[in-house]
Amino acid sequence: MEQIPILKVGRCLLVSIQIDMHDKLALALQDDLTQKLVETRARGVLIDISALDLVDSFIGRMLSNIAAMARVLDAETVVVGMRPQVAITLVELGLTLTGIQTALDVDRGLALINRLIDAEGDDGAGGAH
Amino acid sequence: MAASSLSRILDLVEKHQSRLLTSWLESQVAAGTLRSGQIREDELKEQSQRFLREFLNGLKSGHGDDIMGQDWSPVRELLGEFSRSRALQGFTPSETATFIFSLKEPLFSLLREELKDNAQQLGGEIWTATKLIDKLGLYTGEVYQQSRDDIIKRQAHELLELSTPVVELWDKILALPLIGTLDSERTQTVMENLLNHIVKSGAEIAIIDITGVPTVDTLVAQHLIKTVSAARLMGADCIISGIRPQIAQTIVHLGLQLDVVSKATMADAFALALKRTGQAVTRTSAKPA
Numbered sequence: 001m002e003q004i005p006i007l008k009v010g011r012c013l014l015v016s017i018q019i020d021m022h023d024k025l026a027l028a029l030q031d032d033l034t035q036k037l038v039e040t041r042a043r044g045v046l047i048d049i050s051a052l053d054l055v056d057s058f059i060g061r062m063l064s065n066i067a068a069m070a071r072v073l074d075a076e077t078v079v080v081g082m083r084p085q086v087a088i089t090l091v092e093l094g095l096t097l098t099g100i101q102t103a104l105d106v107d108r109g110l111a112l113i114n115r116l117i118d119a120e121g122d123d124g125a126g127g128a129h
Numbered sequence: 130m131a132a133s134s135l136s137r138i139l140d141l142v143e144k145h146q147s148r149l150l151t152s153w154l155e156s157q158v159a160a161g162t163l164r165s166g167q168i169r170e171d172e173l174k175e176q177s178q179r180f181l182r183e184f185l186n187g188l189k190s191g192h193g194d195d196i197m198g199q200d201w202s203p204v205r206e207l208l209g210e211f212s213r214s215r216a217l218q219g220f221t222p223s224e225t226a227t228f229i230f231s232l233k234e235p236l237f238s239l240l241r242e243e244l245k246d247n248a249q250q251l252g253g254e255i256w257t258a259t260k261l262i263d264k265l266g267l268y269t270g271e272v273y274q275q276s277r278d279d280i281i282k283r284q285a286h287e288l289l290e291l292s293t294p295v296v297e298l299w300d301k302i303l304a305l306p307l308i309g310t311l312d313s314e315r316t317q318t319v320m321e322n323l324l325n326h327i328v329k330s331g332a333e334i335a336i337i338d339i340t341g342v343p344t345v346d347t348l349v350a351q352h353l354i355k356t357v358s359a360a361r362l363m364g365a366d367c368i369i370s371g372i373r374p375q376i377a378q379t380i381v382h383l384g385l386q387l388d389v390v391s392k393a394t395m396a397d398a399f400a401l402a403l404k405r406t407g408q409a410v411t412r413t414s415a416k417p418a
Contacts, residue, residue: 092355104365
């Protein structure tokens with residue numbers, strides 16, 4: 001079965017979604033991600049969707065779910081690399097992904113996550129610095 | 130009957146071609162075609178000559194007055210070309226149609242001369258000729274209308290392009306001055322433009338200036354919110370500026386929630402954008418007194 005790799009970069013986890021999502025894959029990703037979050041004590045999750053040219057309500061909900069789960073585990077979630085057409089479609093669908101932070105690309109996403117983590121003030125549970 | 134009538138017209142036109150041309154030109158001039166100065170006399174003469182030639186070929190084909198048929202296609206092309214160029218030059222519909230309709234008078238007088246002893250036949254011939262010329266005239270009108278429609282469509286498109294510029298104001302700051310009413314189609318263009326620019330320039334803040342938007346109703350607000358949300362999904366923040374006092378009142382009276390930072394002027398918005406992106410503009414010399 002396909003698997004979506006989860007990479008640790010600094011204090012966060014980087015997930016790059018490059019294939020079409022379906023229910024099983026989404027569940028597997030949520031499983032893996034929560035597992036990794038606990039294991040690595042990462043403070044942020046970066047989800048790169050620059051390879052997706054189609055984001056529907058299913059993926060939108062999956063992103064929201066992941067963000068909610070990460071928040072429970074004290075990690076910030078940032079979605080990066082959304083294509084203009086995807087953004088327009090999501091807005092037309094009325095899915096504005098409230099509660100999820102967004103950034104233009106991975107670079108800015110990382111910077112944003114670091115800012116968010118620093119803003120929280122405590123660095124007790126941080127991973128590698 | 131119909132075929133024989135057309136052949137009589139054909140004979141006449143063939144025999145008196147140059148005379149017909151001269152009197153046709155005269156009646157066109159009399160109808161005021163040259164008065165507006167949009168077309169020169171030699172140009173008109175050349176067009177009329179070409180038309181008569183093709184008209185003759187069409188008559189010769191022997192397929193009667195079915196002007197939508199294959200044999201008349203050179204005539205149609207020619208007429209199409211003339212009406213299109215007239216539409217572009219700004220002729221009125223009647224001026225354009227006059228080109229064909231003024232052929233009636235010289236043609237009828239030729240027929241009258243030829244058949245002056247036979248009133249019944251003359252009536253028949255005139256009816257046939259009228260039918261043919263009317264069809265050609267109507268075709269001219271249709272092409273004219275179509276070219277005008279094309280012009281209008283193109284202009285609407287150009288207007289759309291013109292009225293939605295995205296300006297790179299500063300490093301990481303874009304400005305989007307909106308002029309005119311925001312409808313769904315324009316919102317779509319504005320959104321696409323803005324998002325593409327965000328990707329291209331890596332901007333973090335977009336200032337949407339609505340100084341040029343005459344009214345803000347619920348629909349316009351809805352469109353604004355859509356644009357802001359789409360930009361947010363791309364990781365860019367929006368600031369709305371240029372809210373006139375009247376519009377601020379309208380927004381409150383309508384109970385609209387814009388859910389976005391708004392500033393009264395573009396300058397204020399720009400200052401905030403600079404601050405948020407960690408940049409500053411400083412004066413290098415003392416302020417003049």
